Amino acid sequence: MTTPTLTRPEQRVEELERVTIRFCGDSGDGMQLTGTQFTRTAAVYGNDLATYPDFPAEIRAPTGSLPGVSGFQLSFASTEIYTPGDAPDVLVAMNPAALKTNVGDLVETGLLIVDEAEFNAVNLKKAAYSSNPLDDGSLAKYQLIRIDITHNTEKALAETGLSVKDKFRSRNFYALGVILWLYGRSLETTTRWAEQQFKRRPDVLDANLKALSAGYNFGETAELFHARYEVKPAPVKPGVYRHISGNEATALGFVAASVKAGLPLFYGSYPITPASDILHELSKLKSFGVKTFQAEDEIAAVGAAIGAAYGGAMGLTGTSGPGLALKSEAINLAVMTELPLVIVDVQRAGPSTGMPTKVEQSDLLQAMYGRNGDSHVVILAPQTPSDCYFMAIEAWRIALKYMVPVIFLSDGYVANGSEPWRIPDFDSIPKLEWKYATNKGGFFNPYERDPETLARPWAVPGQAGLEHRVGGIEKSSETGDISYDPGNHHRMTMARKERVERVAREIPPTEINGPDSGDLLVVGWGGTYGAITSAVNRARGRGKKVSSLHLRYINPFPPDLGEILSRFDKVLVPELNTGNLVWMLRAKYLVDAVPFNKIAGQPFKIREITGKIQELLGESGPYELGFAPASGLSGG
Amino acid sequence: MTTAYSVPIDNGSLIGDDLPVYTRKDFVSNQEVRWCPGCGDYGILAQMQKMLPNLGVRREDLVFISGIGCSSRFPYYVETYGFHSIHGRALTLASGLKVTRPELKVFVITGDGDGLSIGGNHLLHAMRRNLDLTVVLFNNRIYGLTKGQYSPTSEIGKITKSSPVGTTESPLSPIKIALAAGATFVARTIDRDIKHLEQTLDAAARHKGISFVEVYQNCNVFNDNAFAAFTDKEVRQDKMLYLENGKPMRFGSNNEHGIRLNGFMPEVVHDVADDSSLIHHDTTANPVLASILAGMDYPEYPVPVGIFRAVDAPTYEDLVSEQVAHAQAGGTPDFNSLLRGGETWVVD
Numbered sequence: 001m002t003t004p005t006l007t008r009p010e011q012r013v014e015e016l017e018r019v020t021i022r023f024c025g026d027s028g029d030g031m032q033l034t035g036t037q038f039t040r041t042a043a044v045y046g047n048d049l050a051t052y053p054d055f056p057a058e059i060r061a062p063t064g065s066l067p068g069v070s071g072f073q074l075s076f077a078s079t080e081i082y083t084p085g086d087a088p089d090v091l092v093a094m095n096p097a098a099l100k101t102n103v104g105d106l107v108e109t110g111l112l113i114v115d116e117a118e119f120n121a122v123n124l125k126k127a128a129y130s131s132n133p134l135d136d137g138s139l140a141k142y143q144l145i146r147i148d149i150t151h152n153t154e155k156a157l158a159e160t161g162l163s164v165k166d167k168f169r170s171r172n173f174y175a176l177g178v179i180l181w182l183y184g185r186s187l188e189t190t191t192r193w194a195e196q197q198f199k200r201r202p203d204v205l206d207a208n209l210k211a212l213s214a215g216y217n218f219g220e221t222a223e224l225f226h227a228r229y230e231v232k233p234a235p236v237k238p239g240v241y242r243h244i245s246g247n248e249a250t251a252l253g254f255v256a257a258s259v260k261a262g263l264p265l266f267y268g269s270y271p272i273t274p275a276s277d278i279l280h281e282l283s284k285l286k287s288f289g290v291k292t293f294q295a296e297d298e299i300a301a302v303g304a305a306i307g308a309a310y311g312g313a314m315g316l317t318g319t320s321g322p323g324l325a326l327k328s329e330a331i332n333l334a335v336m337t338e339l340p341l342v343i344v345d346v347q348r349a350g351p352s353t354g355m356p357t358k359v360e361q362s363d364l365l366q367a368m369y370g371r372n373g374d375s376h377v378v379i380l381a382p383q384t385p386s387d388c389y390f391m392a393i394e395a396w397r398i399a400l401k402y403m404v405p406v407i408f409l410s411d412g413y414v415a416n417g418s419e420p421w422r423i424p425d426f427d428s429i430p431k432l433e434w435k436y437a438t439n440k441g442g443f444f445n446p447y448e449r450d451p452e453t454l455a456r457p458w459a460v461p462g463q464a465g466l467e468h469r470v471g472g473i474e475k476s477s478e479t480g481d482i483s484y485d486p487g488n489h490h491r492m493t494m495a496r497k498e499r500v501e502r503v504a505r506e507i508p509p510t511e512i513n514g515p516d517s518g519d520l521l522v523v524g525w526g527g528t529y530g531a532i533t534s535a536v537n538r539a540r541g542r543g544k545k546v547s548s549l550h551l552r553y554i555n556p557f558p559p560d561l562g563e564i565l566s567r568f569d570k571v572l573v574p575e576l577n578t579g580n581l582v583w584m585l586r587a588k589y590l591v592d593a594v595p596f597n598k599i600a601g602q603p604f605k606i607r608e609i610t611g612k613i614q615e616l617l618g619e620s621g622p623y624e625l626g627f628a629p630a631s632g633l634s635g636g
Numbered sequence: 637m638t639t640a641y642s643v644p645i646d647n648g649s650l651i652g653d654d655l656p657v658y659t660r661k662d663f664v665s666n667q668e669v670r671w672c673p674g675c676g677d678y679g680i681l682a683q684m685q686k687m688l689p690n691l692g693v694r695r696e697d698l699v700f701i702s703g704i705g706c707s708s709r710f711p712y713y714v715e716t717y718g719f720h721s722i723h724g725r726a727l728t729l730a731s732g733l734k735v736t737r738p739e740l741k742v743f744v745i746t747g748d749g750d751g752l753s754i755g756g757n758h759l760l761h762a763m764r765r766n767l768d769l770t771v772v773l774f775n776n777r778i779y780g781l782t783k784g785q786y787s788p789t790s791e792i793g794k795i796t797k798s799s800p801v802g803t804t805e806s807p808l809s810p811i812k813i814a815l816a817a818g819a820t821f822v823a824r825t826i827d828r829d830i831k832h833l834e835q836t837l838d839a840a841a842r843h844k845g846i847s848f849v850e851v852y853q854n855c856n857v858f859n860d861n862a863f864a865a866f867t868d869k870e871v872r873q874d875k876m877l878y879l880e881n882g883k884p885m886r887f888g889s890n891n892e893h894g895i896r897l898n899g900f901m902p903e904v905v906h907d908v909a910d911d912s913s914l915i916h917h918d919t920t921a922n923p924v925l926a927s928i929l930a931g932m933d934y935p936e937y938p939v940p941v942g943i944f945r946a947v948d949a950p951t952y953e954d955l956v957s958e959q960v961a962h963a964q965a966g967g968t969p970d971f972n973s974l975l976r977g978g979e980t981w982v983v984d
Contacts, residue, residue: 043981044979046983189979192979193979236983237983238982238983239982239983240976240980240981240982241981241982241983242975242978242979242980242981243978243979252974252975255974256971259971262644263644264642264736266735266736268732285974286959286960286962286963286964287963287964287969288969288971288974289960290960291735291736291960293731295728295731295761296757296758296761297757300725300727300728300757301728302728303721303727303728303729303731304728304729304731305732306721306729306732307701307719307731307732307734307736308732308733308735308736309732310719310732310733311643311732311733311737312644312645312736312737313643313736313737315736329722330722330725332722333725337719422983423975423980424975426971426972426975436645460643460645461698461699461717461733461737461740463645463696464694464695465696466696467695467696467716467717468718469711469712469717469718469719469720470718470719470720471711471718471719471721472704472720472721473720481667482712
């Protein structure tokens, strides 16, 4: 294959700081692959970037239909960025349905690239267009670039002997080639990847590389574009980088914890969107002694993890919101038997089945309070894809040291999003502390607590002299026997609670983005980190006294949190729920924190948080999200 | 760097080596047994405690896991490791424990409500996986701990506190379920025949793979004499069929009755000289004949007890361990190279 190197002399090259591109098409069109490949190329080039895939729950909705549209948005920049962008500057739409569901997000005068061959009568009808939008003037406010991607790809693959259907499958490589040309990127990263990926299918490899090259050459020769664009590398820290998604980082963090603890990892899980990738990743890591157990249901998954923990292994389970609900009784068994257990909840839009592939942060109160009795667990929340790695290790550090269940609250945005990651030094991570009880002779009390951590001894089967019985029934703090003694139950409940609270002693000082006092503090948790940080930085750019902090420790809260909140006149809590964290903050600190809630299955846009900040600072009137209230309901 | 593939417990070689000589008393805990006086559970506990000393397993390598119900109090009374879990879920804990600690001998104690109603799903899957667990299901055909509601094994029409004019649902057969789910060891015994009970528990405990034992257990408070019509000493010989491997299926105080097949149907032959009785082979891989035996319901047929099936198959935990060992055949992996695996780039 040839990579063209010549640029026509009249071709203008514009330098941009940041570009946001969204690839969208039918879920069978390979848009996730196209987006991922462009991302890799930009990363290797040295741009900072963030991605957000948005795909339907249906594996293959009817071809060309509106529910079948799959999209992948990425933002790449020559400066540090925190989000995949509010609105795309460039939209690549492979069919009418993709255009219809996405064009509303494109910035005015944005670049709109379509496969015009797909705008035929059948597809227009499937997308409920009464006239062809390419011809009826409705797209006038965008820079419309019509390319016959389908037929151009077919022509490029004329010699391959592939069927028309197979040729059609290489369209996404053609589109990728066009975009790589537009941003002056080489085909090398994608070519290398394809050579690996299609090693066993030389015909497919050949077709895809031919399509990629044809797309690139088309950009070069077609004179459709006014300019090419350049986004220079971002000034990032030197080091070895890789790509990481949140779920990958989560799995790697758990294995890292296993290595650092010197204990085997057991993962019990039942497939559920968007947590299944953790099961896929861990099942590949058997060489690190990881045993994965695809259980018959959510309850069996957590039960097996508890059994593994009882036996002295690192028992881990993972799920999404509906699964957390099913696991709650068993999590309480781990609360009562005081075993180390980590439970991952990759949150998704609920309630019930909700919108499985869409993002939401509405399980915090379930994690906190969704069990019978006075049941206290530790709750951590990673804030970016790569942060999942560190918080996964932290979850195990706490679980093993305090003999306590830890809920790791990820979300679909963090889990499926990806970012370049400067590979951290593994050797500098300290070993994780744990100890099994040993036979010191005489009577063994399974509830004799460590005075510092209040952890009970981990007495695993196989050791003579430590034979004992545990279970869900309340036990005597003195003997470990069943006890209905009133004072004992009070003491044991308080000990289980205080053990969780003592974790706060080791929480590092809370990082504040901006000055440590001012007019407004924006408090967030989880995947809203990028949007909040960007909006707050912009507000400070306007000279406002606004700071933000992002909570990675939610139960217990960091010990310095109350004091920090008190140093700001106003506190704003944006969340993708009807108000979970804000409720906890108000209850604990008696602070008049203002909620800002979006429950749309989509992440916050920076401008939405900016709008709310402006409202609270009196820069503008009341800010409303653009969702019309249902009739009869207040807009809230 | 430390990498661990198994739980770092140092307790010497695990089974058989320098095994202490145990007696029944070594397996009696200091807990006061709180079942109702006269409960069939006492007999099962006693035979278990009698069997354990001779099993060839160290006491500290034994674990009893239970769910919720009268039977599930069992672990408190056995002096070894015990876990009284939540309703229906004992098998899930046992599965996770056994996969990570294959060297332990794990018993699961359950009942007809715990094992077949709330925990029914787990029973099916533990059986098809063939984990090396011994499952003892106390079937008293009633909910005892909640004071007398019908259970999934209660006969249709049964009058209980929650069915004052009789139930309207058919009972499950635990043996049929075990066979259908592919359990490699399936047996039935009764609380009132202590010798048979001990032998059955012993055979089950020695089986490698999942062993399932249904024990007909009398609840003398809420469902007294549920099985008396065939388990009473006076009638047992005539009303029960003791299955013995390699022996003809004959019963009666003088072995005067036999079971033979008529097409696909079993039939009772009353002839001391008849030699057409089936010969019992519990090691037959095909479970069809065992299923036919499982379908022999009283009073039309004598109640079969003994081992219906005992076949060899690889265990789940061994297959999992083999996969891990295979993945590790290349030597100790380095976590740093895992982090750097795949595509990387350098920023200077």
